[in-house]
Amino acid sequence: MTRARWNRREFLGRSLAAAGVGAGFAIGGTKSSGRILGANDTIRIAVAGLNGRGGSHVGGFGRLPGVEVACLVDPDSRTFAGRIKQIADVYEKAGKPAGRPPATEKDIRKALDDKSIDAVSVATPNHWHALITIWACQAGKDVYVEKPCSHVVHEGRVAVEAARKYNRIVQHGTQSRTESRWPEAVAAVHSGQLGKLLVSRALCYKRRNSIGEKPVTSPPHELDFDLWLGPAPKQAYHANLVHYNWHWFWDFGNGDIGNQGVHQMDIARWLIPASANAAATFPRSVISIGGRFGYKDQGQTANTQIAVMDYGDTQLIFEVRGLPTPKYHGVDVGNIAHCEAGMVIQDRFYPKGKKDPVPLAQVVKVEGRRGPGKGHFANFIAAVRSRKVEDLNADILEGHYSAALCHLPNISYRLGEEVPYSRASSAFGDDKEAAETLERMREHLKEDNVPLDGLTYRLGRKLAFDAASESFVGDSQANELLTRPYRAPFVVPEHIG
Numbered sequence: 001m002t003r004a005r006w007n008r009r010e011f012l013g014r015s016l017a018a019a020g021v022g023a024g025f026a027i028g029g030t031k032s033s034g035r036i037l038g039a040n041d042t043i044r045i046a047v048a049g050l051n052g053r054g055g056s057h058v059g060g061f062g063r064l065p066g067v068e069v070a071c072l073v074d075p076d077s078r079t080f081a082g083r084i085k086q087i088a089d090v091y092e093k094a095g096k097p098a099g100r101p102p103a104t105e106k107d108i109r110k111a112l113d114d115k116s117i118d119a120v121s122v123a124t125p126n127h128w129h130a131l132i133t134i135w136a137c138q139a140g141k142d143v144y145v146e147k148p149c150s151h152v153v154h155e156g157r158v159a160v161e162a163a164r165k166y167n168r169i170v171q172h173g174t175q176s177r178t179e180s181r182w183p184e185a186v187a188a189v190h191s192g193q194l195g196k197l198l199v200s201r202a203l204c205y206k207r208r209n210s211i212g213e214k215p216v217t218s219p220p221h222e223l224d225f226d227l228w229l230g231p232a233p234k235q236a237y238h239a240n241l242v243h244y245n246w247h248w249f250w251d252f253g254n255g256d257i258g259n260q261g262v263h264q265m266d267i268a269r270w271l272i273p274a275s276a277n278a279a280a281t282f283p284r285s286v287i288s289i290g291g292r293f294g295y296k297d298q299g300q301t302a303n304t305q306i307a308v309m310d311y312g313d314t315q316l317i318f319e320v321r322g323l324p325t326p327k328y329h330g331v332d333v334g335n336i337a338h339c340e341a342g343m344v345i346q347d348r349f350y351p352k353g354k355k356d357p358v359p360l361a362q363v364v365k366v367e368g369r370r371g372p373g374k375g376h377f378a379n380f381i382a383a384v385r386s387r388k389v390e391d392l393n394a395d396i397l398e399g400h401y402s403a404a405l406c407h408l409p410n411i412s413y414r415l416g417e418e419v420p421y422s423r424a425s426s427a428f429g430d431d432k433e434a435a436e437t438l439e440r441m442r443e444h445l446k447e448d449n450v451p452l453d454g455l456t457y458r459l460g461r462k463l464a465f466d467a468a469s470e471s472f473v474g475d476s477q478a479n480e481l482l483t484r485p486y487r488a489p490f491v492v493p494e495h496i497g
């Protein structure tokens, strides 16, 4: 086994400039630096965003044969040493040669300028996802981008345009497409053998504590906060932004529906059949209701939320609960497909009226679709080598639709008004499933000792959506929120021409 022995200077990381890479990557430029990869060529990856999920990227790619984590990118240089050590350990465990230690960069544009980098994997905060994806495609790199691939709806579409225009392989980090039994459940539901899908339910019951209030301070000297902000509006630093808690601020995150929830949203949408072998894309309408209950803190997004989307025969209902709560039909974070014949929960089927499940495979015999490669990272690498978009289990187009489905309810919610429960409870009209979901949410708040007397909910605006134009019908305020103001030079273009 080869021990990754990197000396102290190497261990602390090289910069690409020191490694002889020229500067001058043009933002919005179109030059392609993608190499043509032979079957035995090593794929050199830059991992952008190292604090949390970046560790899984470093480990996941590092252990794959024929893959080198060649560059680490993060505006916070405190993240470098730990990840370099991790790579050395991963290589050693995998029996891979130590090679050279990865370069380290604070600015993604430097990594994109390096022609020896074949692919970029993105584990930054959400507001950076689409822009890095687009820039990387323009620079001729393939991309593995974390979920949600967009921070606002429109930039997801532009990321798809960039992937197609520059013939790039772009995988979305919704790994349940590869690493769960949902592909078989989706095929079973789409087969029609369980009757119509009536409700595609997604649950994100995940405890989220108060983040308190953090005062404005100067950023740590190791952090280039301007780069961290990137496309987001310039603002003062506080420790609730860096790291992780940015999820709960609209400028950077999308609340839990667009955090943990995007995995379940992806499955919920995928379960809804549109035509032979195709999942539904956008709903006809959306409405969302909720609030940030149980504590007062600096966070802005809902910690308790219901979203209802109309797909004709099927309703997609999403429930977020950040306060402690019991499971629903044994599920806390997951999906339930309510079909005419019964409920599907991954590989289990609960026939209508029966308490106990039977294996789904006994009831419907179908095969789930999965592309090559064991695991989601390996699936991406297999597609990078084959150059076939159809080998991907979570192509960027699927990512765009599923990420967008998290943004639509948030737009409804943000355009809503604070109302007492009596008004909120009539919001869903004669929609029994939605009303029942809201009543359960109210019970849940009561059990968590949230005083209901005088409690107000944010009742979102009911919005009609047109899938063809990917815009709301007759609501200019809602359409404005499909995109965002960008801070030059960190601008997602209107379109990729």
Ligand SMILES: NC(=O)c1ccc[n+]([C@@H]2O[C@H](COP(=O)([O-])OP(=O)(O)OC[C@H]3O[C@@H](n4cnc5c(N)ncnc54)[C@H](O)[C@@H]3O)[C@@H](O)[C@H]2O)c1
Pocket (backbone or CB within 6 Å): 048, 049, 050, 051, 052, 053, 054, 073, 074, 075, 076, 079, 106, 108, 122, 123, 124, 125, 126, 128, 146, 147, 148, 173, 174, 175, 227, 228, 229, 230, 242, 243, 244, 245, 259
């Ligand atoms: N697929 C999954 O199961 C899964 C799990 C966890 C997180 N995620 C996703 O991963 C992403 C990161 O989440 P996290 O919890 O690690 O967040 P985090 O805040 O802990 O880490 C993000 C890192 O990105 C860095 N960063 C910011 N701007 C950057 C830029 N321009 N270039 C390079 N790095 C930059 C930050 O400095 C930080 O180190 C999120 O989008 C999240 O949704 C996915």
